Amino acid sequence: MAILIDEKKRVLVQGITGREGRARTRLMREYGTNVIGGVTPGKAGQSVLGVPVFNTPQEAVNSLGNIDVSVVFVPAAGVKEAAISAIEAGIKLAVLVPDRVPVWDAMEIAAAAKMSDAMFLGPNTLGALSPGKGVVGMIGGRAESARQWFKPGVPKGVGVISRSGGMASSTGYYLGQVGVRISTIVHIGGDAVIGIRLPDAALMFEADPLTEAIVIFGEIGSSQEEELAQLIVDGKIRKPVIAYIGGKAAREGTRFSHAGAIIEGGRGTHAAKVKVLREAGASVVDAFGELPGAVVKILEQIKGQSLMNEAEKRAVWHSAITRIEPNKVALRGYDIAELMGRVPFGAAVYLILIGELPSPAVARLMDAILVSSIDHGATPPSALAARTVASTGATLSASVAAGVMSINRHHGGAIEDCARQLKGIAERAVRESISLDEAATRTLATMREAGERMAGFGHRLHTKDPRTARLFELAREAGVDGVHMQAARAVEKAFADAKRSLPINVDGAIGAILADLGMNPVAYNGIFMIARTPGLIAQVIEEQTRERPMRRIDPVNHGYDGPPPRIISDAHSS
Numbered sequence: 001m002a003i004l005i006d007e008k009k010r011v012l013v014q015g016i017t018g019r020e021g022r023a024r025t026r027l028m029r030e031y032g033t034n035v036i037g038g039v040t041p042g043k044a045g046q047s048v049l050g051v052p053v054f055n056t057p058q059e060a061v062n063s064l065g066n067i068d069v070s071v072v073f074v075p076a077a078g079v080k081e082a083a084i085s086a087i088e089a090g091i092k093l094a095v096l097v098p099d100r101v102p103v104w105d106a107m108e109i110a111a112a113a114k115m116s117d118a119m120f121l122g123p124n125t126l127g128a129l130s131p132g133k134g135v136v137g138m139i140g141g142r143a144e145s146a147r148q149w150f151k152p153g154v155p156k157g158v159g160v161i162s163r164s165g166g167m168a169s170s171t172g173y174y175l176g177q178v179g180v181r182i183s184t185i186v187h188i189g190g191d192a193v194i195g196i197r198l199p200d201a202a203l204m205f206e207a208d209p210l211t212e213a214i215v216i217f218g219e220i221g222s223s224q225e226e227e228l229a230q231l232i233v234d235g236k237i238r239k240p241v242i243a244y245i246g247g248k249a250a251r252e253g254t255r256f257s258h259a260g261a262i263i264e265g266g267r268g269t270h271a272a273k274v275k276v277l278r279e280a281g282a283s284v285v286d287a288f289g290e291l292p293g294a295v296v297k298i299l300e301q302i303k304g305q306s307l308m309n310e311a312e313k314r315a316v317w318h319s320a321i322t323r324i325e326p327n328k329v330a331l332r333g334y335d336i337a338e339l340m341g342r343v344p345f346g347a348a349v350y351l352i353l354i355g356e357l358p359s360p361a362v363a364r365l366m367d368a369i370l371v372s373s374i375d376h377g378a379t380p381p382s383a384l385a386a387r388t389v390a391s392t393g394a395t396l397s398a399s400v401a402a403g404v405m406s407i408n409r410h411h412g413g414a415i416e417d418c419a420r421q422l423k424g425i426a427e428r429a430v431r432e433s434i435s436l437d438e439a440a441t442r443t444l445a446t447m448r449e450a451g452e453r454m455a456g457f458g459h460r461l462h463t464k465d466p467r468t469a470r471l472f473e474l475a476r477e478a479g480v481d482g483v484h485m486q487a488a489r490a491v492e493k494a495f496a497d498a499k500r501s502l503p504i505n506v507d508g509a510i511g512a513i514l515a516d517l518g519m520n521p522v523a524y525n526g527i528f529m530i531a532r533t534p535g536l537i538a539q540v541i542e543e544q545t546r547e548r549p550m551r552r553i554d555p556v557n558h559g560y561d562g563p564p565p566r567i568i569s570d571a572h573s574s
Helices: 019-031 057-064 076-088 103-115 143-149 165-177 198-207 224-233 270-280 288-301 310-314 345-354 360-372 381-390 396-405 414-431 436-449 466-477 483-497 506-516 521-546
Strands: 010-014 034-039 051-054 069-072 093-096 119-121 127-130 134-137 157-162 182-187 211-219 241-246 283-285 322-325 328-331
Touching (some): 010 019, 010 057, 019 134, 019 143, 034 057, 057 414, 069 076, 103 119, 143 165, 157 165, 157 198, 165 182, 165 211, 165 288, 198 211, 198 224, 211 224, 211 288, 224 241, 224 270, 241 288, 270 283, 283 288, 328 345, 345 360, 345 521, 360 506, 381 396, 381 521, 396 521, 414 436, 414 483, 414 506, 414 521, 436 483, 483 506, 506 521
Parallel strands (some): 010 034, 010 069, 034 051, 069 093, 157 182, 157 211, 211 241, 241 283
Antiparallel strands (some): 127 134, 127 182, 322 328
16 A cells, blocks of 8 residues: 555546646656546647546546546646646545645635545645655656655555655655665645645554654644644554654744745744654654664664665666565565465456456456457467467477467457547547437447448457357446446447447457456557467467478368367356
């Protein structure tokens, strides 16, 4: 886990067509953030870095479904309207990057958030970053540097809360240099009125099982550090707290760095904050340079799992897929020996691609998808390519590789193409305020005029693909029936109304289902490769054991001499 942002959170960017919004969208996407849409009033229908643009957050939610986070990159005067529109659309976290947002506007945003049980980070924030998972805002500056500086919290990490944007990155960087992993870095913002405050973020870290200590870069002004100290005294924060407080030399009435960092009436002084935190049991260092060492010392005392070994410190890049240690293999955090015999192969494929184990029903659905495409005879290009290479006496790996290499845009690619076309139909329905049936009809008419075809519909052999009905049946059992499957039914109806019998085929069914499962479309061709590889192996072995070398392989005129039709017994079904 992590707080505020991870790889699964669905993110919207408001102001995406502007220079700053576009640049930061690139950062977020390159770091792995699941940015699914953008908003700029009057720019609906455009696309930025492959991300669809809508006029309002509500339109984005209507088209894309649930959105977890909205990141706001608009001029300060427009932040209130942008934030409240996101909150009213049901988005539960707004990240308000701009500075100079009027105090009264921030107060109105706070009232709207409270009414909708939502949160906001900022204004005047660089956002939040969970190493190896995602970033909202601009912490790290570039995806490459963020990956190098901030070490992922696996198995655990420390949470960083900073009242300074620059020092949020610096704290994370220097912790990484001494071998400390991080769960999440949060810059709460430097304005006088902000959403998520230091004690709020600390409580989130306290509840996060991935976080085992909390590191604070505090400042003079406000009562946030004092409130944190009280949480420690009250036993609401039990994890170790290690802090540095900036602004020791600041005098009363002088603003230190931020609007919220000002001493007035003797309140919010450096000395008072240090005193109350130490009395509460937190470790407070006198100089920022002492902070990383103090964190290491505390982690050593508690035998924390956030400390890296020497090999991990030397690592210049990271993978979130598999962790290899002596006598241990962990796939997405799960011991592979524990997975073996307990989860089906389809569930393991889902796990390695999505990052989480599916429900039993979705696991059965994934298994069915793989089985549905395991083989389709010797006629498809992949089987012919594999058999042809095998007939030369090539190795099994070379022959199967030839088959796999033929799986591309026109062989297996219909899965991805269909999913994208179905998504376009669903978006059109929202954009034009029409039904899915009407959107499908209009889209097919446009494609017909352009000489294009709808991928995933019709089949050269099957008038009713037997695999499709079974996949949809299993999808219903798994509770999977999202906008892509609904759009598929609308396309089938549009073809039928036009007196054209083009039912959805297995590729189209797989594309619709995988899209409704939330899987990244770039993986769809890979799913087909995984499914088809056992069939290619069988084709190659048969070619080399039954046929003469270098024969001419007829792609059509061949027969079948395998077992007659058989029934699956109860002993073989799960």
